[in-house]
Amino acid sequence: MGNKLISISKFFIGWPLTIVALFFLGNLIFSKFQEILPYIKTPTLPLLIPSVLVFVVFFFLRALTWHKLLNFHKFRNITFKDTCLLWGTAELKRFIPGYVWSYLGKTASFSKRGVSKEKIANMLVTEITLIIVSGFIVSLLSIPLISRFLVFNNYQIFLINILVAILTVIYIFGSRINFPKPIKYMLPGFNPGLNFTILTISCVSVFMFGLGTYLAISSVIYLPIEMALSLVGFFALSFLLSYLAIIAPMGLGVREGFITLGLSKITKLELAGFSSIFARIILIFSEILFLLIVFIWHNTNGKLTVKLEKLAGDYWREIILTIMVLVYIFYFTLASFLRYDNFFTGRFDLGNMTQIVWNTAGGKIFLFTNPDGTNIISRLSYHADFLLILLSPFYLLWESPKMLLFIQTLVLAFGAFFIYLIARDVIKNKSLALVLSIAYLLNPSVQYSNLYDFHPVTLATTFLLGAFYFLRKKNYVWFIVFLILSCISKEQVWIISAIFGIYIFIVYKKRLLGGIIAAGSLIIFYTLVAYIIPNLREGQHFALSYYSEFGDSPLIIMKNILLSPGLVIKSVFSDLSVNYLFKLFLPLGFLSLLSPLALIFALPDLVINLLSNNTQLKQIYYQYTAIITPFMFITAIFGIKFASRKLKKLPLTFFSWYLVVFAILGAYLYGPLPASQKPSISVFTEQLGYGGEVDEVLRKIPQDAKVAATNNLGSHLSQRDYLFTIPIGVEEADYVALLLNDPFAQPSLAAQENFAESLRNNPNYQLMYEKEDFLIFKKLKQ
Numbered sequence: 108m109g110n111k112l113i114s115i116s117k118f119f120i121g122w123p124l125t126i127v128a129l130f131f132l133g134n135l136i137f138s139k140f141q142e143i144l145p146y147i148k149t150p151t152l153p154l155l156i157p158s159v160l161v162f163v164v165f166f167f168l169r170a171l172t173w174h175k176l177l178n179f180h181k182f183r184n185i186t187f188k189d190t191c192l193l194w195g196t197a198e199l200k201r202f203i204p205g206y207v208w209s210y211l212g213k214t215a216s217f218s219k220r221g222v223s224k225e226k227i228a229n230m231l232v233t234e235i236t237l238i239i240v241s242g243f244i245v246s247l248l249s250i251p252l253i254s255r256f257l258v259f260n261n262y263q264i265f266l267i268n269i270l271v272a273i274l275t276v277i278y279i280f281g282s283r284i285n286f287p288k289p290i291k292y293m294l295p296g297f298n299p300g301l302n303f304t305i306l307t308i309s310c311v312s313v314f315m316f317g318l319g320t321y322l323a324i325s326s327v328i329y330l331p332i333e334m335a336l337s338l339v340g341f342f343a344l345s346f347l348l349s350y351l352a353i354i355a356p357m358g359l360g361v362r363e364g365f366i367t368l369g370l371s372k373i374t375k376l377e378l379a380g381f382s383s384i385f386a387r388i389i390l391i392f393s394e395i396l397f398l399l400i401v402f403i404w405h406n407t408n409g410k411l412t413v414k415l416e417k418l419a420g421d422y423w424r425e426i427i428l429t430i431m432v433l434v435y436i437f438y439f440t441l442a443s444f445l446r447y448d449n450f451f452t453g454r455f456d457l458g459n460m461t462q463i464v465w466n467t468a469g470g471k472i473f474l475f476t477n478p479d480g481t482n483i484i485s486r487l488s489y490h491a492d493f494l495l496i497l498l499s500p501f502y503l504l505w506e507s508p509k510m511l512l513f514i515q516t517l518v519l520a521f522g523a524f525f526i527y528l529i530a531r532d533v534i535k536n537k538s539l540a541l542v543l544s545i546a547y548l549l550n551p552s553v554q555y556s557n558l559y560d561f562h563p564v565t566l567a568t569t570f571l572l573g574a575f576y577f578l579r580k581k582n583y584v585w586f587i588v589f590l591i592l593s594c595i596s597k598e599q600v601w602i603i604s605a606i607f608g609i610y611i612f613i614v615y616k617k618r619l620l621g622g623i624i625a626a627g628s629l630i631i632f633y634t635l636v637a638y639i640i641p642n643l644r645e646g647q648h649f650a651l652s653y654y655s656e657f658g659d660s661p662l663i664i665m666k667n668i669l670l671s672p673g674l675v676i677k678s679v680f681s682d683l684s685v686n687y688l689f690k691l692f693l694p695l696g697f698l699s700l701l702s703p704l705a706l707i708f709a710l711p712d713l714v715i716n717l718l719s720n721n722t723q724l725k726q727i728y729y730q731y732t733a734i735i736t737p738f739m740f741i742t743a744i745f746g747i748k749f750a751s752r753k754l755k756k757l758p759l760t761f762f763s764w765y766l767v768v769f770a771i772l773g774a775y776l777y778g779p780l781p782a783s784q785k786p787s788i789s790v791f792t793e794q795l796g797y798g799g800e801v802d803e804v805l806r807k808i809p810q811d812a813k814v815a816a817t818n819n820l821g822s823h824l825s826q827r828d829y830l831f832t833i834p835i836g837v838e839e840a841d842y843v844a845l846l847l848n849d850p851f852a853q854p855s856l857a858a859q860e861n862f863a864e865s866l867r868n869n870p871n872y873q874l875m876y877e878k879e880d881f882l883i884f885k886k887l888k889q
Contacts, residue, residue: 117706150326157632158322161315162393168312170194175305176230191401240278241309242347243271248340279303317343323389324382332791336782378686424541434518435548439557442511445790449798454832455819457560460507460823463600466501476829481836490644491598491635492563508822511561518566519557523547530744542763547772551695551778552732564597571737601632604709637661653719679717687725696765699739701746709738801881808842816842819849847880
């Protein structure tokens with residue numbers, strides 16, 4: 108009788124209210140459609156397609172929650188694809204008047220498979236409370252946006268977070284607390300471990316809903332990328348509110364109205380209304396696609412399908428890792444390419460590296476224009492990064508600086524697989540290994556080194572991980588291959604190689620191999636730094652100036668570091684150094700400190716960075732963490748192994764969630780992603796509207812011409828023998844190219860603007876092209 112009454116209420120109240128809400132939104136949009144039309148763009152497929160895929164994942168995760176509940180109630184005869192089909196078709200019935208959500212449909216569907224109505228009722232209650240709790244958790248992300256129309260002070264925000272935290276704890280540990288029966292009935296009766304698992308799945312699913320909505324709306328109107336995380340939380344809150352609106356079919360009108368209200372604070376009201384309806388259409392399409400996939404899957408029972416299902420069941424962690432790696436490659440390839448296309452890259456250092464690779468591919472091995480002069484010199488005058496020579500064949504396949512950027516992203520991303528293999532081998536837990544791999548992909552140091560132009564040493568992050576893995580597997584051939592690749596990325600990596608040799612000598616008892624690697628590496632390092640590089644430069648290695656407090660030669664510097672503990676302590680414990688160390692260790696929850704012996708591998712570069720007077724070396728925003736990063740993760744892996752042995756009662760799942768929290772916290776506080784506290788999103792929000800035109804003009808400059816340019820044009824002019832960075836080489840250059848929009852210009856942007864004005868008035872130069880901040884001058888023949 109109760110169900111019938113609710114059905115009637117839904118038919119006579121829910122649908123009319125829904126129709127009124129949708130009529131209001133429709134009228135709001137179409138009455139001013141011509142005004143908002145210019146702001147609506149053709150759906151951007153790189154955003155729209157991921158939004159559909161994310162929504163499909165959302166539906167699969169919700170079905171997975173039901174499957175977990177069925178397994179707990181011992182209904183193991185119902186496979187996951189059965190659950191997806193039964194749950195998905197039942198969910199569709201929420202569109203039909205006369206059904207309260209979809210629970211009657213679920214009751215009918217699952218009871219046919221032997222599930223009692225009592226169990227289904229229990230699971231329905233669990234699902235409702237699960238979505239409410241997970242919805243509140245994910246919705247916390249929306250507070251910055253909601254604060255725009257509901258004023259919260261810091262105390263209220265803190266109180267909201269505490270209340271949600273208490274609600275979460277009660278939900279997870281409710282089965283262990285003696286609550287009154289009505290409250291007890293609302294809480295899942297499972298053990299805390301299962302409660303935690305299903306709550307996590309539900310939180311991820313709600314987050315996916317918010318992310319899918321954000322991507323769908325972003326594909327047709329502009330949404331501030333810096334507000335991405337709060338908007339995802341806001342859309343998650345809209346899902347929660349529509350879920351609670353039990354009399355409206357599928358929450359129609361409720362969600363759209365709430366989204367319209369929220370987006371109206373950052374865009375036009377009519378545009379917000381249009382966006383909310385567009386997101387609903389994409390959601391419905393995604394649900395139909397989900398059901399189509401499930402239907403095909405459910406009705407395909409060949410041997411290949413069975414085999415694939417088994418593989419997916421056995422290797423789901425590896426599949427998730429592969430997907431995460433592909434997502435990483437997609438985003439950072441896009442971001443890197445946009446940096447290049449919009450002139451955020453420079454001669455330092457993408458242009459220099461490109462010129463070396465271009466020259467080497469053309470037979471002029473390891474040569475480039477002297478950054479401090481106008482002559483052509485060997486790269487060995489600065490660094491022994493011979494890896495550039497090995498990259499030159501790739502340049503024959505794709506003659507573009509983007510080739511180096513893509514290889515850098517690809518190699519760095521593959522480091523996640525080595526993290527997984529090492530963690531699985533050491534900890535013997537695939538799930539924890541997966542978490543560590545994802546933490547690697549989220550690591551701010553990894554991401555910043557990926558974005559900051561191109562540097563061969565950045566590839567050493569993955570190569571060192573590969574070397575360590577193959578050493579553990581006692582595959583010495585591949586160990587040596589990866590170790591050599593690491594060493595030829597930069598001269599100082601030979602010190603790390605020497606430590607590997609000592610490690611092999613002591614731990615693996617391979618005296619001859621370890622001795623040869625240790626001694627040979629130290630000899631090569633000293634020869635490069637003390638003789639070859641200084642002789643080619645006709646002076647000391649340029650980086651020795653970073654340690655002027657300790658001396659002016661390699662031996663004197665090393666001696667004074669050992670004999671001057673006061674200077675060392677002063678440098679290591681400076682505010683900048685402590686902050687640098689905190690940023691290195693926090694994203695892994697300081698677990699690396701539990702295995703100090705393994706940190707010896709990272710010690711040389713830590714010393715190099717901490718004792719330097721070059722402040723860039725004490726930042727995570729450049730390539731200077733590339734050699735440290737792999738050992739931060741290796742030490743964290745051994746730290747977990749050590750802690751799990753000492754704290755045997757602590758389950759490994761604790762470390763998984765501990766890592767998740769700190770990985771997300773590190774990415775949010777220090778990372779460059781759009782949802783972080785200080786996102787690196789200028790490549791998305793400050794694109795050069797005439798960049799393509801600039802590139803076209805630069806390509807017309809003869810390749811044999813000598814060009815002096817501002818740094819931000821350097822990477823686009825690097826395929827030539829002579830490239831100078833103004834003010835160097837202006838007198839010798841045939842062309843002078845300037846893009847006067849770089850706030851980091853040297854010596855200053857104002858100085859470059861004055862220089863451009865002087866060229867305008869110089870009769871020896873002709874202005875060949877001008878477009879806003881972009882100018883090209885040609886030197887007239889005398």
